[in-house]
Structures are given as structure tokens and as C-alpha cells.
Amino acid sequence: MADMILKGGEYLIADVACESVFTPEDFSDEQKQFAETTEQFVMNEIVPKMEEIDQQNFELVVEGMKKCGDLGLLMMDTPEEYGGLDLDKASSMLVAEKISYGGSFSVAFSAHTGIGTLPLVYYGTPEQKEKYLGRIISGEWCAAYCLTEPGSGSDALGAQATAVLSEDGGHYVLNGTKQFITNGGFAQIFTIFAKVDKQHFTAFLVERDFPGLVVGAEEKKMGIKGSSTTQIILDNCKVPEENVLGEIGKGHKIAFNVLNVGRFKLGAAVTGASKMALVTGIKYANERVQFKKKISSFGAIGEKIADLTAAIFASESLVYRLAGLLDEKLATIDKDIDNYYVEYLKGIEEYASECGISKVFCSEVLAQTVDEVVQIFGGYGFVSDYPAERYYRDERINRIFEGTNEINRLLIPGMILRKAMKGELPLQAEAMKAFESLMTPSFEELDESIPFVAEKVLLKNLKTLFLILAGTGVQKFMDKIADEQEILMAAADIAIQIFALESAVLRAEKALPRFSERKQGLVRAAVKVFAFSASETAGSAARKGAFYIEEGDTLTMILAGVRRFTKYDATGLLAAKRLLAEAACEEERYLFG
Amino acid sequence: MKILVCIKQVPDMESKFKVAADSRWYDTADLAWRMNEYDEFAVEQAVLVKEQVGDADITVLSIGPDKVKETIKKALAMGCDRGVHIADDEVSSREPFQIAGMIAEYARDKNFDLILTGMQSQDRGSGQVGILVAELLDLPGVSTVVAFSLADGRLELRRELEGGVKARVATGLPAVVTCQLGLNNPRYPTLPNIMKAKKKELITVGVADVLKVEARQQTAKLYFPEKKGGGLILEGEPAEVADRLITILKEKTAVLA
Ligand SMILES: Cc1cc2nc3c(=O)[nH]c(=O)nc-3n(C[C@H](O)[C@H](O)[C@H](O)COP(=O)(O)OP(=O)(O)OC[C@H]3O[C@@H](n4cnc5c(N)ncnc54)[C@H](O)[C@@H]3O)c2cc1C
Numbered sequence: 001m002a003d004m005i006l007k008g009g010e011y012l013i014a015d016v017a018c019e020s021v022f023t024p025e026d027f028s029d030e031q032k033q034f035a036e037t038t039e040q041f042v043m044n045e046i047v048p049k050m051e052e053i054d055q056q057n058f059e060l061v062v063e064g065m066k067k068c069g070d071l072g073l074l075m076m077d078t079p080e081e082y083g084g085l086d087l088d089k090a091s092s093m094l095v096a097e098k099i100s101y102g103g104s105f106s107v108a109f110s111a112h113t114g115i116g117t118l119p120l121v122y123y124g125t126p127e128q129k130e131k132y133l134g135r136i137i138s139g140e141w142c143a144a145y146c147l148t149e150p151g152s153g154s155d156a157l158g159a160q161a162t163a164v165l166s167e168d169g170g171h172y173v174l175n176g177t178k179q180f181i182t183n184g185g186f187a188q189i190f191t192i193f194a195k196v197d198k199q200h201f202t203a204f205l206v207e208r209d210f211p212g213l214v215v216g217a218e219e220k221k222m223g224i225k226g227s228s229t230t231q232i233i234l235d236n237c238k239v240p241e242e243n244v245l246g247e248i249g250k251g252h253k254i255a256f257n258v259l260n261v262g263r264f265k266l267g268a269a270v271t272g273a274s275k276m277a278l279v280t281g282i283k284y285a286n287e288r289v290q291f292k293k294k295i296s297s298f299g300a301i302g303e304k305i306a307d308l309t310a311a312i313f314a315s316e317s318l319v320y321r322l323a324g325l326l327d328e329k330l331a332t333i334d335k336d337i338d339n340y341y342v343e344y345l346k347g348i349e350e351y352a353s354e355c356g357i358s359k360v361f362c363s364e365v366l367a368q369t370v371d372e373v374v375q376i377f378g379g380y381g382f383v384s385d386y387p388a389e390r391y392y393r394d395e396r397i398n399r400i401f402e403g404t405n406e407i408n409r410l411l412i413p414g415m416i417l418r419k420a421m422k423g424e425l426p427l428q429a430e431a432m433k434a435f436e437s438l439m440t441p442s443f444e445e446l447d448e449s450i451p452f453v454a455e456k457v458l459l460k461n462l463k464t465l466f467l468i469l470a471g472t473g474v475q476k477f478m479d480k481i482a483d484e485q486e487i488l489m490a491a492a493d494i495a496i497q498i499f500a501l502e503s504a505v506l507r508a509e510k511a512l513p514r515f516s517e518r519k520q521g522l523v524r525a526a527v528k529v530f531a532f533s534a535s536e537t538a539g540s541a542a543r544k545g546a547f548y549i550e551e552g553d554t555l556t557m558i559l560a561g562v563r564r565f566t567k568y569d570a571t572g573l574l575a576a577k578r579l580l581a582e583a584a585c586e587e588e589r590y591l592f593g
Numbered sequence: 594m595k596i597l598v599c600i601k602q603v604p605d606m607e608s609k610f611k612v613a614a615d616s617r618w619y620d621t622a623d624l625a626w627r628m629n630e631y632d633e634f635a636v637e638q639a640v641l642v643k644e645q646v647g648d649a650d651i652t653v654l655s656i657g658p659d660k661v662k663e664t665i666k667k668a669l670a671m672g673c674d675r676g677v678h679i680a681d682d683e684v685s686s687r688e689p690f691q692i693a694g695m696i697a698e699y700a701r702d703k704n705f706d707l708i709l710t711g712m713q714s715q716d717r718g719s720g721q722v723g724i725l726v727a728e729l730l731d732l733p734g735v736s737t738v739v740a741f742s743l744a745d746g747r748l749e750l751r752r753e754l755e756g757g758v759k760a761r762v763a764t765g766l767p768a769v770v771t772c773q774l775g776l777n778n779p780r781y782p783t784l785p786n787i788m789k790a791k792k793k794e795l796i797t798v799g800v801a802d803v804l805k806v807e808a809r810q811q812t813a814k815l816y817f818p819e820k821k822g823g824g825l826i827l828e829g830e831p832a833e834v835a836d837r838l839i840t841i842l843k844e845k846t847a848v849l850a
Binding site for chain 1: 666
């Protein structure tokens with residue numbers, strides 16, 4: 001079975017069957033209950049306090065985190081032998097999605113359970129876990145993660161903070177400044193990166209009370225105002241030698257592996273935020289009357305609601321498909337082996353490119369959503385008395401942290417090309433075939449008996465297009481392709497649209513037999529609306545990429561290929577949008593979750 | 594102490610309801626389902642009793658199609674010990690006497706000391722099932738309970754009556770109690786308890802084994818109340834408003850004719 005699992009990046013060359021993907025319709029009763037507990041907790045205990053939290057009443061945040069601890073929400077990704085639950089990724093994504101309704105609070109939650117806890121889980125010694133994990137998963141201690149510095153953000157390994165071993169070898173002395181540390185104001189335990197002897201990048205577990213750890217002032221921010229963001233200043237901070245996390249000089253592994261996990265979870269969290277914002281927008285559109293009609297009855301507003309519904313459907317499909325891939329992969333690893341977490345992290349790294357896609361695509365769907373929701377609110381979207389304004393401000397950070405969307409876009413084709421170089425993906429051979437197909441005319445007739453055949457043909461064509469562009473790009477620039485960022489951005493955009501559209505189509509196909517006739521109509525409409533948008537976005541990226549890479553006859557040939565391979569017959573698009581808009585407005589909810 | 598809690602799965606009340614094709618019930622397609630809110634009070638009360646007395650065993654029972662197991666599992670995660678699913682795909686066409694009949698039939702020889710139900714269901718809202726169970730089992734039944742205390746094998750209860758009036762009622766055990774809003778704050782099932790609940794016993798009973806009574810009433814037709822026209826609000830000086838009102842009544846109605 002194990003080798004049946006789709007490998008990282010393989011979606012670009014393989015045909016995927018819908019039975020093999022995990023979808024929200026596959027949640028178990030337990031997973032649905034996790035979601036219900038989380039949602040009730042957030043809606044009843046956090047949302048009513050949101051305004052106070054956004055005025056930086058951090059006591060409420062700390063108290064909320066303790067309640068999360070009582071409910072078991074902080075122990076999802078921690079091993080059972082230390083009191084954790086060690087749940088699958090689909091479960092922890094679902095919880096991340098529901099927690100996101102808590103605005104700033106969810107940032108504290110995500111930082112704590114993600115970058116705050118996971119370095120210890122993955123790299124801690126049994127003694128370190130024994131000492132700290134219990135307090136972290138109960139919410140008694142909040143956790144933070146200190147990688148960024150004033151001079152090094154995206155270039156995280158360029159950190160300047162230093163660590164020097166004391167003469168007696170008993171402790172390290174840390175010096176430096178860490179920037180933008182989430183939970184800095186109240187965290188009790190920090191994972192801090194510093195260079196031993198100015199060269200060996202290393203992580204340390206640092207308690208708040210260790211001498212020499214100074215917490216800076218709160219940053220004044222555009223959004224997520226109720227999350228704590230401070231500098232952490234290390235002024236001859238004394239850290240016992242046994243608090244080195246992982247190996248000296250191997251800190252970069254910790255930093256990157258934890259970011260992979262953070263990226264796919266961010267995808268889930270922003271998907272939840274998108275749903276919340278959409279529903280707020282729909283409800284408002286049903287209340288607001290202009291020209292004696294509800295504004296939701298205007299096509300211009302309905303179209304926004306339809307487009308967002310379709311985009312969120314893709315976002316959600318993508319997130320849980322990736323969760324399923326990771327869970328399948330991780331399930332193949334024997335939990336009793338000594339190097340379990342080494343293998344585990346390799347398993348996640350396999351999908352580093354898809355994790356980047358999750359981060360970029362889903363955060364940009366949220367960006368589109370909050371922007372349109374402000375627009376639906378009109379002038380009231382611009383004033384703070386209504387929630388649209390906060391959604392708009394809170395959204396912005398998601399395209400910046402956990403690796404900016406630029407850094408992630410570079411990584412998306414970067415990881416795929418690296419796999420190709422290593423011989424793990426037969427990209428070159430496939431690219432050759434794709435290029436040849438440019439020269440052979442096609443007379444494809446759609447076999448209408450296949451569900452979503454038009455979208456499946458589009459996907460196959462977009463994959464061919466990706467291979468043509470990546471292939472010509474690599475051929476032209478060889479190992480210098482990494483310097484051609486504009487081309488990589490374009491390639492990333494095509495890959496992102498392929499993965500998102502494929503996830504949406506496969507989910508829809510899998511769900512059809514379980515849906516009522518009415519809901520089948522809705523899901524078909526959502527697929528059509530999103531497929532149209534994906535073909536346009538990928539087409540525009542491909543055209544741009546073609547101009548960047550080629551000229552002359554080859555360019556002409558590739559441009560003809562772009563036209564041919566992005567063709568999508570969206571007959572009925574308007575009716576599909578109206579159907580979605582009408583249903584969403586009637587039910588006042590996100591239609592598929 | 595043996596406790597039985599009876600719960601119902603109902604649609605999320607924020608759903609947009611449609612009348613079903615046969616006009617006897619609502620259309621159940623595409624709805625999201627959850628535990629009847631009043632039944633959450635019943636489950637919580639059972640668990641509180643267990644926490645108080647220590648030695649107690651809670652059975653949670655639900656009637657319906659396979660998907661009601663999801664709701665039974667929630668009750669197990671809240672602290673019930675075992676689940677009983679009476680498999681009945683026709684549950685929505687049963688009237689309260691049949692539902693109560695099934696519960697009573699199941700409970701008859703099992704010596705429950707306490708039977709808890711919700712005061713009513715959020716969808717049908719008959720408010721009859723709990724008290725009919727008491728009647729069928731020949732037990733004392735106390736409805737719409739908002740305060741509950743157990744001491745020396747006796748229950749001290751407070752019932753909510755019309756107009757904010759409360760009644761204090763005491764009874765011995767066994768007894769049937771139906772639970773009303775305000776009785777307690779149902780807990781959220783914690784994640785570890787949700788996982789533990791997976792291992793709890795959940796047995797299925799066929800509907801034919803427990804359905805021994807005939808229906809006594811039928812739903813003739815289910816329909817939305819007719820939409821009334823919008824009201825008219827008159828604003829201004831009282832004397833002037835009164836004049837306008839009289840004009841309207843004269844012109845548009847027959848009351849002053
Ligand atoms: C509210 C908030 C909370 C945060 N929480 C934490 C935390 O808890 N722990 C922590 O360690 N960090 C945290 N960060 C830091 C965050 O991860 C960084 O801000 C982020 O990685 C970007 O780094 P930077 O701000 O230095 O921007 P820069 O790296 O200076 O980037 C500036 C611009 O240049 C682009 N760019 C940079 N390098 C490249 C390149 N090679 N190629 C192309 N484009 C490039 C970027 O995409 C960006 O558009 C937080 C930041 C904020 C604002």
C-alpha cells in the first residue's frame with residue numbers, strides 16, 4: 001500500500017483517482033466532535049471577549065489558553081507517552097480551522113501549539129519533554145518561538161544571536177535580539193535560535209525567568225492587535241547546557257521542519273477565517289436594502305458571494321486533501337522506532353511544496369474574501385463598528401509570516417525541481433513528452449459519461465503546460481533557474497492552481513453520490529466557477545512565463561500551447577454563479593461545510 | 594445507581610427548513626444534525642449525579658437512523674457509560690406515544706433508578722415523551738425541571754411554571770425527570786474524552802423489539818404559518834396620530850363603519 005501514496009509533487013504528472021483523496025465528507029464522528037467542541041468553546045468563551053482581547057488584555061488570552069488545555073486542544077500533536085493525544089493531521093487542521101474564529105486569540109493558539117510546542121516534540125530529549133511538555137499541553141505555560149531578528153527575517157539563517165559555552169561547561173550565554181515574537185508578552189518558555197561560536201546554528205529551550213531574558217515592548221500592529229508581539233532581548237542570558245534542543249549546529253533543520261508544519265496548518269486556519277468572513281458578508285447583504293431591494297439580490301453582489309464560495313470550496317478541499325496525504329504517509333511509520341520523529345519529519349518534508357501551496361493559496365483566498373466582504377459592507381465595511389474592518393486588518397499578516405508568500409512561491413517549484421534533480425520525480429522525461437505534444441494536434445472529444453470530464457481534461461492540459469514551461473525554463477537556465485525568480489513565481493502560480501483545482505474536482509467527484517440532487521447541482525456549480533477562474537489565472541501566469549523564457553518561433557509555439565491547454569468550456573457559468581449565490585444567500589452559510 | 598438518559602438528534606436550528614414532499618414533516622436532506630439542546634441538560638445532569646454519588650452507571654439511548662450514533666457518541670464523550678441505539682429509519686413519522694412506548698419497553702426490566710429526558714425536542718416540541726415514559730412505567734414523573742438535588746435517595750426538584758413561577762417538588766426514586774433550560778451548563782466534551790468514548794459499548798436494538806404500541810395520533814399536514822402583512826407604525830403627536838388612525842380605520846376597515 002505504502003508506495004501507492006501520491007508522492008510530493010507527483011500530482012503534476014499523475015492521474016489521481018477520487019477515492020484516494022481525503023475530503024471533509026470523510027470526517028469521522030470523533031473528528032466532527034473535535035470540531036464541535038472547539039467551535040462551541042471559541043464562540044462562547046472567546047468571541048464575546050474579542051474586543052477586550054484586541055485591547056491587549058492578555059490575561060484573557062492566557063486564561064483562554066488554560067481552558068484550551070482543559071479541553072485537550074493543546075495536546076493534539078504531542079505523543080501519548082507525555083500525556084498527549086497524537087492525533088492525525090486532519091483532526092488538528094479541523095481544530096485550527098475552528099479556532100480561527102477567535103481572531104487574535106487564534107494567533108496565540110497557533111503559535112503555542114505549532115512553532116511553540118513542536119520543536120520540543122520533534123527534537124527534545126526525554127528529560128526535556130518530561131520537564132516541559134506537561135506544562136505546555138495543559139496551558140499552564142504558553143510557548144513562543146524566536147527565529148526572526150531585526151536583520152534577518154526571510155533569511156532566517158542569517159541570524160546574529162550568539163551562544164557561548166561557559167568555562168565550566170555548565171551553561172550557554174546567549175546574546176542578541178529576536179524580533180516579532182508572538183506570545184512574547186506572556187510566554188513562559190521560548191525556543192530560541194542562536195549561533196554557537198558565531199557559526200553553529202542551534203536551538204535552545206529558554207525559560208522566561210532565566211537571567212538575562214528581557215521582554216521588549218508590544219509592537220503596535222495593523223491587525224491581530226490582541227496577539228502579543230514583542231522583541232526578546234538576550235542580554236548575557238544564561239541557559240543550562242541541558243537545554244540545548246537537538247544537536248549543536250543542526251538548528252536549521254528544526255527551523256525548517258517546524259515551518260513546513262506551520263504552513264499547512266495556516267492553510268486550515270485561514271480557510272476557517274474565510275468561511276467566517278463570507279457568512280458575515282452574506283448576512284449583511286441579506287439585511288442591507290438599497291433601491292428597495294436587498295443588496296444580495298443584485299448580480300454584482302451575488303457574483304462576489306458565488307466566487308468566494310467556489311474559492312473557499314477549493315481552499316478547504318486542498319487543505320484536507322493535504323492532511324490526508326500527510327496522514328497516510330505518517331501512518332506508514334512505526335511509532336516504536338527510536339528515530340520516529342526523524343522519519344516523521346522526512347514524511348512531512350516530502351510534501352514541503354504542497355505545504356507551501358496550502359499557505360499561499362489559502363491565505364490569498366482569505367485576502368480576496370475579506371476584501372470583497374468590506375466591499376459588500378460598503379461604507380460600513382470601512383468603519384470599525386462592523387466586523388468586516390477587523391477581518392480586513394487581521395488577514396494581512398497571513399501573507400507575511402510562516403515564510404512570506406514570495407518565499408513560499410519560490411519554494412513551490414524549487415522543491416519540485418530539487419526532487420527532479422535527485423531523480424525522485426521523472427520530470428525531465430515528462431517535460432519532453434509535454435513539449436512534443438505541442439507539435440501534435442489534438443482532436444479530443446469529451447467523454448461526457450466521465451464526471452467532471454471538462455475539468456479533468458483542463459487539469460491534464462494544465463499539467464502539460466506546467467511541464468512545458470518548467471522544462472524550457474530549466475533547459476534554458478539550468479542550475480541558474482533559482483536566480484530567475486519571476487519565472488519561478490509564474491511556475492508556482494500554475495502549480496498552485498493545478499493542485500487547488502484538482503483537489504476541488506476530486507472532492508466533488510467523491511462526494512457526488514453522497515449528496516442530494518440539489519447539493520450535487522451546487523457542487524457542480526462551485527467546480528465550474530472555480531475551474532474557470534483557475535484556467536484564467538494559470539493561463540495568465542503561463543503566458544507571462546512564456547514571454548519571460550522564450551522568444552521567436554519557440555515563443556509563438558508555446559503561446560499557441562497556452563491557448564490550447566488553458567481552454568475551458570465554461571458554458572453555463574452565469575447560471576452556476578447565480579445558483580451558488582442564491583443558495584448561499586438563502587441558507588446564509590458557506591454551502592459545503 | 595442506574596441512570597437512563599434519552600436523547601434525540603435534531604437539525605441545527607439555524608437551518609433553512611423546507612416542508613417535505615409528503616407534507617408530514619420537514620425535508621431532512623442536506624441538514625446538519627446535533628443533540629437536542631434540552632437533552633444536553635439531561636446528559637449533563639446524569640453526569641453530575643454520577644460525579645456526586647461515584648457509583649453510577651449511565652446508559653444513553655437514542656432512537657433513529659444510523660447517524661444518531663454520532664449524537665450518542667457525544668453523550669458518551671460527555672460522560673455516559675454505554676450507548677443504546679434503537680435503529681429506526683422511520684423515527685420522524687413516529688408520534689410521541691410511540692417514542693415513549695419504545696423507551697418504556699426498553700427500560701421496563703432494567704431497574705433504572707433515574708430516567709432523564711429533555712423537556713421537549715427542538716423540532717417537534719410536543720413535550721410529552723418524558724412524562725409518557727413515566728406513565729407507562731408507572732413511575733413518578735416531574736417535568737420542566739430547573740433545579741435538581743439528590744440526597745438520601747430522594748430528589749428535591751424545582752419546576753418552572755407559567756409566568757416565572759417556580760414549584761418545589763420532592764420525590765423518591767425511581768423517577769423520571771424532564772430537563773429545562775437553566776438546569777445546568779452542559780460541558781463541552783474534551784478531546785481525550787471524545788477519544789475514550791470510542792471504546793465505550795454502543796449496542797443497537799431493532800425497532801421491532803421495542804415498538805409494541807400503536808400510534809394514537811397522526812400528523813395531517815405540516816405547513817408554514819401564513820405570512821401576515823407588515824404592520825404600520827404611526828409616529829407623531831398623540832392627538833394627530835389618533836386622528837390619522839381613525840381615518841385609516843374608516844377608509845381601510847369596517848370597524849368604524
Ligand atoms: C505579527 C508577527 C508575528 C510574528 N511572529 C513570529 C514568531 O513568533 N517567531 C518568529 O521567529 N518570527 C515571527 N515573525 C516574523 C516573520 O516570520 C517575518 O516577519 C517574516 O519571515 C518576514 O521577514 P521580515 O519581516 O524580515 O521581511 P524581509 O525578509 O525583510 O522581507 C521583505 C520583503 O522582501 C521579500 N524577500 C525577502 N527575501 C527574499 C528573497 N530571497 N527572494 C524574494 N523576495 C524576498 C519578502 O517576501 C518581503 O516581501 C512575526 C512577524 C509578525 C509581523
